[in-house]
Structure formats: C-alpha cells, structure tokens
Amino acid sequence: MINIAITMIVLGIIAGIAGAILGLGGGIIVTPILTLMFGLDIKYAIGASIIVVIATSSGSTIAYLKDEVLNLRVAMFLEIATTVGAIAGALLTGILSPKYLYILFGLLLVFSAYNMVKKLLNKNSKTSQIKNDQLATKLKLNGSYYDKSSKKQLDYNVQNVPGGFIVMFGAGLASGLLGIGSGAFKVIAMDTFMKMPLKPSSATSNLMMGVTAAASATVYFFNGSILPYIAVPLALGILLGSVIGSRIMQILPAKWIRAIFVPVLFYIGINMLLQGFGVKL
C-alpha cells in the first residue's frame, strides 16, 4: 500500500509540473500511465484523471492569479461553452461511440502540432499586431500581461470570438466524454483561433480546465469511479507539482514552451488516432 502511495505521489509531481508548463490537465499523461503501466481499469483511470485535472488547475491558478497572466474575462466567457459542452458530453457517454471522437480529435491535434511547427520554423517570430475585433472589444476580452522572460508589460487583442467559442464547446464535450481536462484544445482555441499569446492562453486554460472538470467530476464522484487510494496520493503530488511547474513556466521563454508543446500534441494525437482505429498499444 505504501509503495502505491509513494509511486502515485511521484507520478503526480511529474504530471503536475508537465501539466502546468504545457497548460494541460495532466489527465492525458496520467490516464495512459495508469492503464498501460499499472493495468488499472479505464473507468477508474478516468475517475482519477478528472481529479488530477482539478488538482492541476487549482494548484496553478493560485500562482497565476498573483502574477496576473490570467485573463479572467476570457476564461469566464468561454466557460459557458465548456461547461455546457461537459454536461452534454457526460450525457452523450454511452450513446455515441467514442471511436469517432478519438479519430476526430486525433486529427485536430496532429494538425495543430503541424501548425505550431510551422510557427516555430517561421523566422519572423515577432507577435503580429492583431486588429481590433468588434465583438472582442464589446466583451472586453482584450488584455495585457507582464512577461517575466522579456520583462515587459505586453498588450494583446483577441479576435475570432465565435470560432474560439465553438472550439471550446468541443473541448468541453471531450472533457465530459473522456474525463480529460482537454487543455490542449483550450490552448488551441485561444492561441490558434483567437490569437491570444501563448502564456495567457496557457494560464487561462488552466483555470478553465478546473471549472470544466468540476462539472463532470461530480458525476464520477457519485457513480463510484474514484478510487481513493489512487486519486488521493495522485492529487497531493499534482498539487505540489503544479505549483513548481507554474513557477518554472513564467521563466521559460514562449518559444521553449511551444517547442515542448509540439511533440506532446503529436504524441496525444497519434495515441488518440490509434485508439480510434482500435489499435491497442
């Protein structure tokens, strides 16, 4: 028992650091490890993973709040889409074959990773000036943040609000259906669709993941999919790891974050595709 607890705490710390840096819930890291390495039933892996998502989010939200990287308005506005999506996803479980979702999201992830590689290779890495978007201005979504690595206060505009909103609904759907934080999709919605800089995107995604996961976590809590002896030490490790991770992430330059993010996106995307086509790893 004590061995399992220590293993889970260590796994939690690693997943927490990785999750906070990449703006992922950590669930997508934890679920494959619990099922493939520990042979845990996928039902319990998903239950533990949704708790992991909340722990990552709550652990790092505290750090971001103090440093004001987070865009609270963007988070709350898009949260309408993700929570409704999460509930719809939870209700859809069992009706729809997750096979198609795996394939669809796998493709989307691989495409986004490819997109990010293109951005990385682009020598002209200066953030392009985004025009004022009417809807974004009306909703007061434009923001500014203090960038610790360049030691400057950076202002940014947000665009394509409807596009981001729709992707967020899909992110919520995936979260409710698969028990993940779907942080990757949330970062894509803000970074790729709404043209928000990566750091506020990651920080905002972290906050949103917790709220989205809370909508489906209660379902898992009351239907008995949460194993306390796995979920508790994992959550404790994650809390510690995500606090460490969010400190590291503010010092890392955005380009580095992107470089780490790309292989992770590829990895998850290919994993999801394989799962969709029924290939067991």
Next chain:
Amino acid sequence: MNNKNKQIADEMNEIELIIGKILRIGVIISATIMIIGLLLFLVTGNSGYDQNYIPNNFKVIFKGIVQLKPYAIMMLGIFCLILTPVLRVVVSIYSFYKEKDKLYVYITSIVLIILIFSLFI
C-alpha cells in the same frame, strides 16, 4: 476622474489578493483532509470498509467520518478539491460586482448556474 480610476484599480488589486488567499485556503483545507485520510489509511492498512467498497454518497461518507474511517475522510478531501474551482467562480462574481462590471456579473453567474445544474444530473 483619473484619481477615481486609480482608486478602483487599487481596490481591484486588493480584491484579487483576497481571492487568491481564499482559494489558497480552500486548496490547503482539501489537501489537509486528504493527507489525514491517507496517513490514517497507511497506518491502519485498512479502508474502513469491505474490500472494494467505495463510499460514494454523503450519508455513508459523513457516517464514516464520525467513525474515522480512512476512505470516508479521503473522499471528503476529494469532494472539497472538486469544489475549489466552483469557489473560484463564486468569488469571481463578487470581484466583477465590485468592479461594477454588470455584463461579467451576468456571464459568470450563468457559469455558476450551469455548474449547480450539473450537480443534479
């Protein structure tokens, strides 16, 4: 006018700090409950219930807490952790209200209503 704006900005900074502290307390409380439960579980080597049984409703959990059953305490800690993002939404409504941002009081309230709705599905 500028003075007034500055005053609001100062006040908002203070509110943000208070929110940060409230959230930190929420996370610390749930972590403390989880640590107590986990230690009790490791020391006694027993969940307090029949093998494979997980207490998953409030009645059983609260009864188990009174009897200091490790799984009941661990589940309470997990539930408190699930509530921390909800707490974040609640305090954000207050923060927008203080900022006199009606639009976002409404938007954030909608999110809270959706979350409460999810509890009853």
